[in-house]
Amino acid sequence: MGLCAAALAAALTPPALAAAPTAPARADEAAKAPHWELKDSGTDVRFRGLSAVSRHTAWLAGSQGTVLRTTDGGANWRNVSPPAAGDLEFRDIEAFDARRAVVLAIGEGEASRVLRTDDGGATWTESFRNTEAQAFYDCLTFFDRRHGLAMSDPVDGRFRILSTRDGGRSWKVLPNAGMPAAQDGEAGFAASGQCLVSSGPRDAWLATGGGARARVLHSSDRGLTWTAADTPIPAGDPARGVFALAFRDRTHGLAVGGDYRAGQASPQAAALTPDGGRTWTPAAQPPPAYRSGVTWLPHSRTAALAVGPTGTDLTTDGGRTWRTVDTGSYDTVDCAPDLGCWASGEKGRVARLER
Template identity: 35%
Template sequence: MNRVFFLIVILVLQISCKQSDKSEPRRITGVSITPLMEDSMSVRAIEITPAGTLWFADDRGRYGYFRYGSDHPVLDSITYDAIVPHFRAIASNGRDIFLLGIGSPALLFKINEEDPPKLVYREEHKKAFYDAMTFWNENEGIAMGDPTGDCLSVLITRNGGDSWSKVPCNKLPLVKEGEAAFAASNTNIAVKGNKTWIVSGGLRSRVFYSPDKGNTWEVYDAPVVQGEPTLGLYSVDFWDKNHGIAIGGDYTRPRDNTANKVITTNGGKTWELIADKQPPGYRSCVQYVPGTGGKEVVAVGFEGISFSGNGGRSWKPLSKEGFYTIRFFNDSTAYAAGKGRLAKLELTKQKVK
């Protein structure tokens, strides 16, 4: 009898968990935008820490943060050997913040609220151009950039960001001619657990995949627009280890919506075109809305904000206000950055009866 009772309890708990995992459907009707900071800056790199602090870095060597609930930033700047870094990538390992600039020399800094910036990686190469950075955990992180040889530039740290090493090309898939990446929103990389995905673009646009935090790599084709330097995938996000979405297009023809949105259900091995020849066109950043079971997705670009309630298969416009990048704090609140501003976004929602 005790065994039967135990099995019944387990069954009830499993059913309860499945029900609680299923997000309640919502009808998103719009978005309210509250400016946080307006300046002559260009911001493509933002990060929300586990404590809810919004960090950002711009194209003039400046960086700073907003504590959650505050509308006043703490600001600082970095100059290194008379070089003013143009930051396009930012990441947090839960303890410190890391800033990475484009161009040569490639400069990667470690910062926090108490200590002055510390240079933890420098690379001199005429082709050096890093695009994105993130962490798997508090000790291990990854950055990626354009090729300086026959492979993408991939940096990895295993000691909390104190030092970074460049992965040799014999450990990475070789790139095709004209294949690179876009430093548009710091979302060329997505990670889930030990798994990692990197999207490339240009004359070839593909998805690079590592199952083991950058130790081994494979590469998969994506049925997206490519063949010119401005074409391809610009951003990727994964809901779980199997379900992901990527978006891009052509920033020089932002309303062209042919073959610029894809999804995967098998961890990136194959990709399916979605909403082909339907809006939105070019978008520089795509993110799943947390707590929505992978159904709700938001994409931003300099021509506006778009929303999908069915995993990207159909979209509707939320706003014509342009941003380069977005990060969600919860299922209703996000922060976005772009040319001349940082803003707080609140999704306007109506529950489905």
């Protein structure tokens, strides 16, 4: 049985905030508490692309052109990788159901590609191949089953936006007149498939790093025009900035990031916005280290999870404070409406939130 978000948040509430249980009760509660349960993916590739359809169905996309799909809660994973894709680096995947999905390969020039399947990965159709030498696509997002966007690092001084109106079967580059100028060195991070996200039918947000300031750009017209806002997450280095975003509606959002280099401090690794990304406030108690993925728990106004190489953090107050609840390594995290929450990362790691 799936947990409701309130039950999940309550189960992960620090013991200090609850009455002290007896030792047997503590052991019993620990056994029942929500936790990541690793699933055997059968491979050791790194999965930075993840799309949760339900507690039963999820898609993974990773290195060496690998795409996996489960329809039985992670007990079995079917390799549905596109043929002859071994040289591609998949970093984002957006699935509509168990049969239809769109996957993004990243890289310079023609390494950036988009492919779509309508039969569970049995066959794939390449719907976009980048021909602009300066472009490097990082992330995908879909507003609904037809309308979606992809974003590239700046070309001629502005982030490039790709748009689809037919579910990813065809794409066109949008005019850049409505895109603010990029900072020197500014780019997106293809770390978790969450540097470009959307909420509702028209709103999208784009996360940046590498420049003097870590910014979030917002569009309310499906990518035609954008406004930029500074965040308190540190930047000023190619390894620092905002790595992932999550919006539970068109106003309430979370940003996580930091410095992805192992051993480097990541102060102020999280921020929140109450106004659609116009202003950002640093978390009063941020995650203790770099985080590359974040997701709201479905049907909750205050609970969310953030993940990174050193652990998983939970907030139950809308992103103001975070606390570590797991120390396993994950790159990305995603939850389905039925509270099927999944995480994936290095060495073939994939897990589902269990109780």
